[in-house]
Every structure is written in structure tokens, then in C-alpha cells.
Amino acid sequence: xxxxxxxxxxxxxxxxxxxxxxxxxxxxxxxxxxxxxxxxxxxxxxxxxxxxxxxxxxxxxxxxxxxxxxxxxxxxxxxxxxxxxxxxxxxxxxxxxxxxxxxxxxxxxxxxxxxxxxxxxxxxxxxxxxxxxxxxxxxxxxxxxxxxxxxxxxxxxxxxxxxxxxxxxxxxxxxxxxxxxxxxxxxxxxxxxxxxxxxxxxxxxxxxxxxxxxxxxxxxxxxxxxxxxxxxxxxxxxxxxxxxxxxxxxxxxxxxxxxxxxxxxxxxxxxxxxxxxxxxxxxxxxxxxxxxxxxxxxxxxxxxxxxxxxxxxxxxxxxxxxxxxxxxxxxxxxxxxxxxxxxxxxxxxxxxxxxxxxxxxxxxxxxxxxxxxxxxxxxxxxxxxxxxxxxxxxxxxxxxxxxxxx
Amino acid sequence: xxxxxxxxxxxxxxxxxxxxxxxxxxxxxxxxxxxxxxxxxxxxxxxxxxxxxxxxxxxxxxxxxxxxxxxxxxxxxxxxxxxxxxxxxxxxxxxxxxxxxxxxxxxxxxxxxxxxxxxxxxxxxxxxxxxxxxxxxxxxxxxxxxxxxxxxxxxxxxxxxxxxxxxxxxxxxxxxxxxxxxxxxxxxxxxxxxxxxxxxxxxxxxxxxxxxxxxxxxxxxxxxxxxxxxxxxxxxxxxxxxxxxxxxxxxxxxxxxxxxxxxxxxxxxxxxxxxxxxxxxxxxxxxxxxxxxxxxxxxx
Numbered sequence: 021x022x023x024x025x026x027x028x029x030x031x032x033x034x035x036x037x038x039x040x041x042x043x044x045x046x047x048x049x050x051x052x053x054x055x056x057x058x059x060x061x062x063x064x065x066x067x068x069x070x071x072x073x074x075x076x077x078x079x080x081x082x083x084x085x086x087x088x089x090x091x092x093x094x095x096x097x098x099x100x101x102x103x104x105x106x107x108x109x110x111x112x113x114x115x116x117x118x119x120x121x122x123x124x125x126x127x128x129x130x131x132x133x134x135x136x137x138x139x140x141x142x143x144x145x146x147x148x149x150x151x152x153x154x155x156x157x158x159x160x161x162x163x164x165x166x167x168x169x170x171x172x173x174x175x176x177x178x179x180x181x182x183x184x185x186x187x188x189x190x191x192x193x194x195x196x197x198x199x200x201x202x203x204x205x206x207x208x209x210x211x212x213x214x215x216x217x218x219x220x221x222x223x224x225x226x227x228x229x230x231x232x233x234x235x236x237x238x239x240x241x242x243x244x245x246x247x248x249x250x251x252x253x254x255x256x257x258x259x260x261x262x263x264x265x266x267x268x269x270x271x272x273x274x275x276x277x278x279x280x281x282x283x284x285x286x287x288x289x290x291x292x293x294x295x296x297x298x299x300x301x302x303x304x305x306x307x308x309x310x311x312x313x314x315x316x317x318x319x320x321x322x323x324x325x326x327x328x329x330x331x332x333x334x335x336x337x338x339x340x341x342x343x344x345x346x347x348x349x350x351x352x353x354x355x356x357x358x359x360x361x362x363x364x365x366x367x368x369x370x371x372x373x374x375x376x377x378x379x380x381x382x383x384x385x386x387x388x389x390x391x392x393x394x395x396x397x398x399x400x401x402x403x404x405x406x407x408x409x410x411x412x413x414x415x416x417x418x419x420x421x422x423x424x425x426x
Numbered sequence: 427x428x429x430x431x432x433x434x435x436x437x438x439x440x441x442x443x444x445x446x447x448x449x450x451x452x453x454x455x456x457x458x459x460x461x462x463x464x465x466x467x468x469x470x471x472x473x474x475x476x477x478x479x480x481x482x483x484x485x486x487x488x489x490x491x492x493x494x495x496x497x498x499x500x501x502x503x504x505x506x507x508x509x510x511x512x513x514x515x516x517x518x519x520x521x522x523x524x525x526x527x528x529x530x531x532x533x534x535x536x537x538x539x540x541x542x543x544x545x546x547x548x549x550x551x552x553x554x555x556x557x558x559x560x561x562x563x564x565x566x567x568x569x570x571x572x573x574x575x576x577x578x579x580x581x582x583x584x585x586x587x588x589x590x591x592x593x594x595x596x597x598x599x600x601x602x603x604x605x606x607x608x609x610x611x612x613x614x615x616x617x618x619x620x621x622x623x624x625x626x627x628x629x630x631x632x633x634x635x636x637x638x639x640x641x642x643x644x645x646x647x648x649x650x651x652x653x654x655x656x657x658x659x660x661x662x663x664x665x666x667x668x669x670x671x672x673x674x675x676x677x678x679x680x681x682x683x684x685x686x687x688x689x690x691x692x693x694x695x696x697x698x699x700x701x702x703x704x705x706x707x708x709x710x711x712x713x714x715x716x717x718x719x720x721x722x723x724x725x726x
Contacts, residue, residue: 057544059652061552102652205697232697236656238647241447242691242699248570249433249440265554265648273563274572294556 046091048084048361050351051098051114052124053135058102059235062261063288063340064127067150069333070344071095071124074352077318077328084352087359093352100126104134111138120144121363124347125164127340128260129153129171129208132164139163145367147350149343153211157387165370165388167346167379171208172215173395174305175256177409178282179219181303181397181418182254189420190253190279195224200252200278202243202267204259205232212258212284212305228252233259238266244274254280264289272298272425279421286398287405288338296403301422304398307339308379309407311415312396318349319378346379430693439570444688450577452684453584454646457639458657459664459676460591461632467670468608468628469524471531476661477654478542479633483508483640484557484649485550491557497645498559501583504637512633516626524625539654546651557644580642584677587635592673604628608671663703667710 052071055064075093078084083092096118100107107126114120115138123139125132125148132151136159139146145163152171156164183194190197199220203213210232220227228250231243237259247255255278257267264285271281272295286292286304310326319325325345329337350373355361358369374383380393397409399418408418434441458476465473486507487500515538523534561575595601606614607624615621643649643657664683668675683703690702 057547057552059552059650061547061651062554065552202696231691231695234696234700236653237696237699238650238653238656239447239451240696241451242444242688243696245440245443245447246430246433246692248443249437262554262648262650262653265556269556269648273574275563275565275569277569289554295558 046089047094048086048091048122048355049094049096049118049120050122050124050348051096051111051118051120053098053100053107053110053114053126053131055102055127055131056097056099058100059262060102060127060131060260063150063338064100064102066288066338066340067125067127067344068097069329070149070337070341070346071348073329073332073341074318074345074348078348078352081318084355086355086361091355093348095124096120100131102128102131104130107131108134108138111135115139115142115144121361122146122351122366124344124351125149125151125166128206129156129211130206132156133207136161136164143363143367145354145363145370147347147370149345149347150340153207154214155207155211157389161388163367165350165373165384165390167350167382167390168307168343169393169395170389171211172218174212174215174284175258175282176215176219177395177397178256178280178303178305179216179223179225179254181409182280182420183219183223183225185418185420186253192253197223197225197254198228198250198252199225199254199256200229200243200247200250201227202229202231202233202240202255202257202259202263204237204263205234206260209233209258209260209263209284216256225254233263238262240266240270241274244270244276247276247278248274252278254278254282256282258284261285261289264291265294268295268298268302275425277422277424281422282397286400287336288340292400292403292405297425299400300403300425301419302400303408303418304400304405306396306398306405306407307393308342309339309396309398309405309413310337311407312380312413314376314378314380316349316375316377319345322378325378342379346377346382349377350375350382427693430695437570439567442567443571444692445685446571446573447577448685448688449681450573450581450646450684451688452681453577453581454639454643455657455660455664455684456584456677456680457587457635457642458661459668459680460588460673461635462658462661463665463668463670463672463676464591464604464628465632466665468604469520469625470528471520471523471535472528472662473629473632474532474535474658475539475542475654476632476636477657477659478539478546479508479512479636479654480640480643480657481649481651481654482511482542482546483637484644485546485555485640486637487557487641487644488550488555488649491559491644496559497557497641498579500557500641500644501638504641505634506637508637508640509630509634512630513626515633516629520629521622521625539658543651543654550651552651554648554650555644556648557641559645561645574646576642576645580639580646583638583642587638588673588677591635600624600627663707666707 098110123146186194203209268291282303291299315321354369383392398405399408406416483504486504487497490500491497668679691699
């Protein structure tokens with residue numbers, strides 16, 4: 021028994037020694053509370069996978085050189101159960117009990133918002149890729165940095181696109197276009213709504229329906245009945261994965277014909293798989309797409325990241341995974357530039373970030389949000405997500421109005 | 427608000443659409459409420475895990491659909507699997523809390539609900555799922571009224587189940603035993619009824635009904651490990667409004683609730699749907715209290 025153990029230990033040590041310089045003993049542990057259970061499980065998992073993949077790649081490439089020492093990265097996870105109170109509690113636990121000096125963000129704006137005051141109080145730098153709400157960047161918080169575009173930009177491009185094609189495709193000037201809004205009653209979705217409303221006002225469009233969906237809702241029939249009666253030109257739905265699946269399913273079932281249907285979370289909710297007929301021609305907001313022309317030295321191109329992700333996890337990467345992976349890359353870059361693990365120095369290095377990643381350029385403004393990367397818009401065309409805007413990345417021309425469903 | 431109401435005047439078919447869709451979701455509520463009324467009336471416990479039974483039934487349909495079996499066949503399968511689960515849960519947990527105070531039963535079934543949620547999340551993942559029955563939609567009045575065929579099946583099934591349940595409780599030996607136990611468990615025991623078996627059967631029956639309802643939910647709406655609570659809440663409300671042992675009342679209350687909720691969502695906006703529902707509950711309770719008070723006066 022002892023002998024076997026000895027042999028095992030020798031083999032292990034030997035293995036580590038053989039692995040060479042990559043097996044540097046020093047480790048930087050970054051804390052993260054993500055949703056592994058509860059209503060955000062799917063996207064929490066995507067977040068974790070993004071982090072894990074980036075950490076893995078960075079370690080395989082030799083780790084991060086900070087000053088003269090090479091460090092490996094590791095993430096200490098807790099499950100925040102998709103509840104804000106638990107998220108804040110776990111952030112405190114990570115900082116006070118586990119002694120982490122740096123944090124990666126949770127999934128969703130609501131949970132990021134719950135954690136932010138804790139990290140501010142303890143002056144712990146946090147890079148997050150899944151808190152898009154504008155309200156996260158208006159409080160003068162200094163230690164939060166976001167790799168993604170803020171949520172008011174999510175579907176504003178759909179409104180701009182509608183305004184652009186109104187005359188030709190909808191047969192009326194932009195200021196006569198009518199819009200129906202159905203947004204979940206949470207920080208993120210309401211922020212998406214705020215951005216959409218700004219653009220609606222900019223183009224002088226009219227809002228005919230403006231409903232807020234309760235988080236537990238799984239029946240949108242009353243709203244869609246109203247849409248059928250009022251016949252708006254644009255229907256915008258946003259309510260995380262559940263809102264996307266429920267929306268698509270009932271749009272198909274009730275045959276809600278609108279010239280433009282725009283949504284968030286099409287890809288993470290896999291709406292094409294769930295109801296291909298109804299999903300066709302839907303416009304979907306996305307932070308990132310594998311077809312985009314971004315690239316970096318770690319993952320290669322956006323397409324390479326997508327392939328690696330698919331090989332590792334058996335599914336195409338939703339943008340939630342990409343923006344999370346980018347968050348880890350931002351940290352690694354800041355550690356290297358700071359040359360020390362002093363929190364304040366790393367914080368300043370984060371603030372001065374200016375890098376190109378497979379996910380897009382990352383450069384923060386003074387509030388910590390990424391201002392170097394635009395949102396993109398997919399359209400479901402022939403059962404696939406094709407980028408239709410912005411035009412620099414467009415793979416196909418948008419089909420507007422939606423042809424009638426059969 | 428008035429604008430929304432005026433839509434009904436301009437397009438009465440829309441009102442019909444809202445009404446029909448409300449009644450159809452009411453049928454699903456009715457199924458879960460039958461079960462809750464049964465367990466509450468007979469075992470005297472309030473089952474908080476009702477919604478989780480529904481969602482679990484939904485996952486049975488989802489898994490069968492994935493295996494290429496038409497999810498309609500999942501209705502009896504889900505009922506059977508859930509019945510076994512219900513019986514097991516009775517033997518492991520519920521029998522310990524019979525005759526304890528209501529608070530204990532709330533806590534115990536809440537615990538069951540959490541365990542079921544986490545198990546479903548671990549086994550099936552956290553994605554929002556559906557089981558596609560491949561059925562179409564009936565359209566009336568130039569597409570203004572849409573009735574999904576699966577919802578009609580759900581409605582029909584709820585009606586059939588109600589009839590079967592009433593017949594079962596009236597005619598069958600076990601049904602009579604259940605009713606006797608509900609009326610007076612001690613007297614039932616004295617007369618030779620194995621009340622423990624009756625309780626187990628009741629709990630299993632409830633789980634079976636929820637399972638069938640869940641298969642329908644997966645086909646008509648969406649399922650997710652953590653969305654059971656709305657079904658529990660609705661069932662609770664319906665039973666409170668209808669009273670125990672009042673099958674007709676449960677059906678009327680469930681359909682009424684479904685329709686009222688949909689009209690509230692249409693006219694006031696979905697953000698007020700639940701607020702309206704609970705306001706309705708308060709109104710019914712106040713009204714009922716007032717009626718009881720009058721009755722007491724007569725008795726004096």
C-alpha cells in the first residue's frame with residue numbers, strides 16, 4: 021500500500037518535472053461567483069467555459085510573466101445560484117476567506133451589480149464580460165472593467181437598420197414606423213429597452229406597445245394578441261433565454277406577422293433548433309460572431325476560437341463564452357504590463373488596456389466599459405445566424421420585411 | 427389602459443383570442459389544482475413541490491421527444507413515472523409529516539422542491555426546453571384568433587381527467603377509502619381502512635396528475651428546472667378560492683383565473699398580471715369572509 025503510494029507520488033512529481041517551465045509553481049488565483057444553478061444556469065455555464073478555456077490556453081502557452089516570475093492562472097469558482105444576495109455573499113467570501121486579490125465577473129447585469137459594491141469596498145479589480153447594463157458604469161466605480169458593449173447598444177442597431185430601410189422596404193418614412201416592445205423586468209433587459217427607446221425617439225418612431233415581462237412568465241399570448249391587433253412594423257423582445265424561446269415559439273404558434281422581429285439571446289437559447297420555421301428572419305443582437313475578422317496571438321482568429329470551443333465543449337460558442345474568455349485575456353495582459361501583483365498597479369494597468377483580441381478590440385473609458393467594439397446584428401437566414409450589420413462585418417444583406425410564415 | 431381596452435371594441439376577435447388562450451392555460455392550472463386539493467383535503471398537507479412535479483413531467487416528454495417518440499405518448503408515461511416518484515416520496519418523507527402542523531409540511535415539501543430543482547438542473551441542464559408535438563394551430567377570423575391544437579388537447583384531457591377523478595373517488599373502493607379518510611381518518615382506521623396506504627395512493631395520484639400536466643406544459647409552453655413555482659402558486663390560489671373537495675369549483679376557478687390573468691395582462695400590461703391575480707385572491711377572500719359573517723349572524 022505504502023509502496024504503491026510512493027510510486028504514485030514519484031510518478032506525479034516526475035510528471036510535473038517533465039512538464040517543464042509551464043509547470044511554474046506560482047499561481048494567481050482569480051475569484052469568480054457564477055450561476056451554475058438557478059435561472060441563469062445556461063449562461064452561467066457559458067461564462068465558466070469561456071473563463072476555463074482562456075485560462076487553459078494561457079497556461080498552455082507558458083502562463084503570465086509578471087516581473088521576473090512566471091505565473092499560472094487559476095479560477096476559484098462558487099455557484100451564486102442566480103441570486104443577487106448569494107452573489108454578494110460569495111464575493112465577500114472569496115475576498116475575505118479565500119484571499120483572492122482579483123475577480124472575474126458573474127453572469128448578468130443584476131449579479132454584477134450585486135457584487136460591484138463589495139469589490140469597490142475592498143478595492144479588488146474585477147474584469148467582467150457579462151454585465152452589460154449601463155447602470156453599472158454611472159456610479160463612479162473604479163475597480164470594474166467590462167469587455168462587452170453596454171446593453172443600450174444591443175438592439176439600437178435594429179432600430180437604426182429599420183429606419184434606414186423604412187422607405188424602401190416598409191413603404192413609409194422612418195417617422196411613421198410603429199414599434200412594439202416586450203422586455204423582461206430586470207436591469208439588463210430594461211437597459212436594452214432604454215437604448216431602443218433612445219433610437220426610437222431619434223428617428224421619430226411611435227411606440228404602440230411597451231410591456232414589461234415578469235421574470236417567471238412563460239406565456240406571452242396576451243402581448244402577442246395585442247401585437248396582432250395593432251400590427252406594428254417592429255416587434256422587439258428581450259428576456260434572456262426564456263424570453264427568447266417563449267417569444268419565438270408563440271410568434272410561430274399564433275402566427276404573428278411583423279415586418280421586423282428583433283430579439284436578444286437567440287444563440288444562447290438555441291431558438292433555431294427549437295422552432296426553425298418561426299426563428300427564420302429574426303434579427304438577433306450579438307456581442308460577437310465567429311465570422312468576424314478579429315484575431316489575437318492566443319486563440320488566433322474569431323473562427324479559431326469557435327472551432328476550439330466546439331471541439332472542447334461540443335457546441336458552437338455563444339457570445340457569452342467569447343466575452344468571458346476575453347475578460348481573462350484582459351487580466352493576463354494587465355498583469356504582464358503591471359509587472360507586479362499589487363492591486364492598485366494592476367487596476368491602473370487595466371484602465372490603460374488597449375489590446376486586440378479574437379473577441380474584438382478592448383479599450384476602456386474612465387468608467388470601465390469597453391468603447392472599442394461595436395455590437396453586431398445577426399439574422400436567421402436559412403437556419404443559420406448570419407451577420408447583417410454593421411456593414412463592415414456583414415455576411416449577408418438583411419431580409420426585410422419578414423416573408424409570411426407558412 | 428383605456429387604449430388597450432379600445433382594441434377590443436375595434437377588434438372583438440382579439441378579445442376572443444385573449445379569452446381562449448386564457449381558458450386554455452387555465453386548463454393546465456386546473457390539473458395542478460385538482461392534485462393539490464386532493465392532497466390538501468386528504469393528507470392535510472400543502473405540497474409546495476407541485477410545480478416541480480409539473481416540470482419533471484415536462485422533462486419526461488422532452489426526453490421522449492428527443493428519442494424520437496411522439497411527446498403525446500409521454501402523457502401516460504410521465505403520469506406513471508411521477509406516480510412512482512410520488513409514492514416513493516410518500517414512503518421516504520411525507521409519511522413522517524402526516525398529522526404534524528402545517529408549517530412542517532410546508533418546509534418538508536419546500537425541501538423536496540429544492541432537491542427536485544437541483545436534480546433536474548444536474549440531469550437535464552439549465553437550458554429552456556420544449557417538446558415539439560408537431561401539431562399546428564387553428565386560426566379563426568382571418569388569423570386573429572389562434573388556438574394551438576396541443577392546447578385543445580390539454581383542455582380536453584383536463585376535462586376527461588376531472589370526470590375520471592370524480593368517478594374514481596365516487597365509485598372505486600380506493601376512491602371511497604380516500605373520501606372516508608378525508609372526512610375522518612380516525613373513524614376510517616376504526617372501520618379497517620389502511621389510511622397509510624390511502625395517503626400514499628393520494629400523493630402518488632397527485633404526482634401523476636401533475637406529471638401529465640407537465641407533459642402538456644412542455645408541448646404547449648416552455649420548461650426549465652426553476653420555473654415550477656408559478657404552477658404551485660396558481661394551484662394554491664385556485665384551491666383557496668374554490669375550497670377543498672369541490673371539483674367543479676376548482677375547474678371554474680382555474681379557467682376563470684387563466685382568463686382573468688390574460689385580460690389583466692392585455693389591458694394593464696404584463697407587469698401587472700401577477701399583482702392583479704393576487705388582488706383578485708384578496709378580493710375573493712374578503713368577499714367570502716363577508717358572506718360567512720352574514721351566515722354567522724343568521725345562526726345567532
